[in-house]
Amino acid sequence: MKKYHPVAQKSLLFFCCLFSFAIKINAQNSPANSVLGVWFNEEKTGKIEIYQSGNIYQGKLLWGKYMLDEKGVLRKDTKNPDVRLRSREWQNMVMLTGFQYKNGQWEGGEIYDATTGKSYRANMKVRNGRLEIRGYVGISLLGKTIYWDRIK
Incomplete structure (x- = not known):
């Protein structure tokens, strides 16, 4: 198993969290969900x-x-x-x-x-x-x- 530098792991984790949050925000703000x-x-x-x-x-x-x-x-x-x-x-x-x-x-x-x-x-x-x-x-x-x- 390949090991990544701790900073790279934290950056990847941060990016994944940010990406999933952005998807959730976008879904909530879609016109379909205005109801x-x-x-x-x-x-x-x-x-x-x-x-x-x-x-x-x-x-x-x-x-x-x-x-x-x-x-x-x-x-x-x-x-x-x-x-x-x-x-x-x-x-x-x-x-x-x-x-x-x-x-x-x-x-x-x-x-x-x-x-x-x-x-x-x-x-x-x-x-x-x-x-x-x-x-x-x-x-x-x-x-x-x-x-x-x-x-x-």
């Missing part, structure tokens, strides 16, 4: 964290004004059409799924409304610091746009 973070829903009754899993962007409910029922117990997803999911709690429930970044927006995802048990196809874009989510059934023209504000 990452915690957002207030339009009514300010829920906080949703959007995160990345591979090349897919998803969002989970961290907090909600109506997360507890009248007895102070975490609400369950009782209106979900999938009977197997009706026992899951609202807290940390994934409600944005399957979004991929393409052409300056996140496309091909779904948004789930636990209050009704309905899912809608959706696209998202960050515009003027706000998250614009277009939910729809069928085609995007027949939908509704909601706006979320970044918390952090």
Whole structure:
């Protein structure tokens, strides 16, 4: 095994650390990752964290004004059409799924409304610091746009 001079080893280690840090910074600052973070829903009754899993962007409910029922117990997803999911709690429930970044927006995802048990196809874009989510059934023209504000 070839031995390197201690200064060369330190320089190599420093360069490797700096390079990996630069890659991480660049990935965080990419336009695709501008959606990452915690957002207030339009009514300010829920906080949703959007995160990345591979090349897919998803969002989970961290907090909600109506997360507890009248007895102070975490609400369950009782209106979900999938009977197997009706026992899951609202807290940390994934409600944005399957979004991929393409052409300056996140496309091909779904948004789930636990209050009704309905899912809608959706696209998202960050515009003027706000998250614009277009939910729809069928085609995007027949939908509704909601706006979320970044918390952090």
